[in-house]
Amino acid sequence: MRYALKIAYDGTRFCGWQVQKNGNTVQAELERAIKEAFGVDARVCASGRTDSGVHALGQVAHVDLPVSMAGERLADALNSRLCEDISVLSSCVAGDGFDANRSAKKKTYRYTMYVSSRRNPILDRFALRVDSADAEAMREAAVLFCGVHDFKAYCASGSSALTTVREIYSVNVERREDLTDIYVCGNGFLYNMVRTLAGTLLWYSMGKISKEDIISSLEEGLRERVGKTLPARGLCLMSVDYGSRGPAL
């Protein structure tokens, strides 16, 4: 029977989502909990990998188990066996046709910054310290990313993606107490793409690059015209949207 899971994790101590030979990963931890709970080796397939240190509040995954139970029970069975950095927020039975990766229609990431002259250890685990964050200026540049673009300049080298064209549905910049959040929603993201996009908005707001630089980075793929790729600590996968026929998570 196929189940869908909505998962949150503090990515700080993980080497990302995907199982690796060396280093603990979110996928490995979930598969260990499944083995412990049900005695089976099952593969937990996510909507997509998250990199080392990246957090999630709404990662979605599917898993096939030779066990029939009320969908919600799976979350409890796993949570009692998971380390405190991971929690299954909800679970349900999913149709056989559901694939957490291939069925995904939209994903939303959030990149968070806080302004402080010195590091704040309470904010620092889930946000990047910056010297200034002009939300209004970031919004001016944010609209340039919306639509279908070739994000070659925003992709780390070594990516195996077949195409670097992606569609961005929205880029919103919001204030939340001392924090500045950049929400990016799109049909898919290349390796490091959100962190480089956020770095580009930050650099634009600091006057280090111009709108013309951003436009030519999208039109001509010029990597030297985009901002720095920001650290993983500020990035969080917020939600994955499967449309009206998606699982009831």
Next chain:
Amino acid sequence: MRYALKIAYDGTRFCGWQVQKNGNTVQAELERAIKEAFGVDARVCASGRTDSGVHALGQVAHVDLPVSMAGERLADALNSRLCEDISVLSSCVAGDGFDANRSAKKKTYRYTMYVSSRRNPILDRFALRVDSADAEAMREAAVLFCGVHDFKAYCASGSSALTTVREIYSVNVERREDLTDIYVCGNGFLYNMVRTLAGTLLWYSMGKISKEDIISSLEEGLRERVGKTLPARGLCLMSVDYGSRGPAL
């Protein structure tokens, strides 16, 4: 020369403020950084101890150093040598008469909860998961604590305090996104007092105790009529107030 420091820390991995034989503490970590920076053994004296696991955004301390420098430089000298869970937010030269503990006029603590049926690892480090948090009900009971009271019923056994009478200036309950914050401001606090007060507000909001229970806990010191002492993870020392003659932190 005497210096004052404003310090923030993620208390999760510390056995509280005060130096101990076994276990890492915030005070020990600061004193190690001072030894490394200036080659001296100096005692860093806080406004008061915080317990194991308790956080701070505005702890204040003083330290005497045989070094003369611009006050702000001390923060940078220490931050480059401190672990990532502690940060000196600001520092200044303080008058010889300044004593971080004895000169303190008011302290403000915050206890934070979030409502969720399952644990959320992103919120869980600095907040307590609860099934419900009725801020309006908490506010009704919060006023009962304001003023001068004998907080004997709110003090963990084994406290060495000479008197259990304290004055509470305000108890405010505020919503912040998914979080409920209880701010408690007073002239001083007994061991576990804020955590027990917060637990009492939570129990009142859940209908487990009445206003009469709270009143008699304050008038007669009856411990069985107060709520549970809540875990350290939700508690944060927000600020210490020294009045208009305090250090310019």
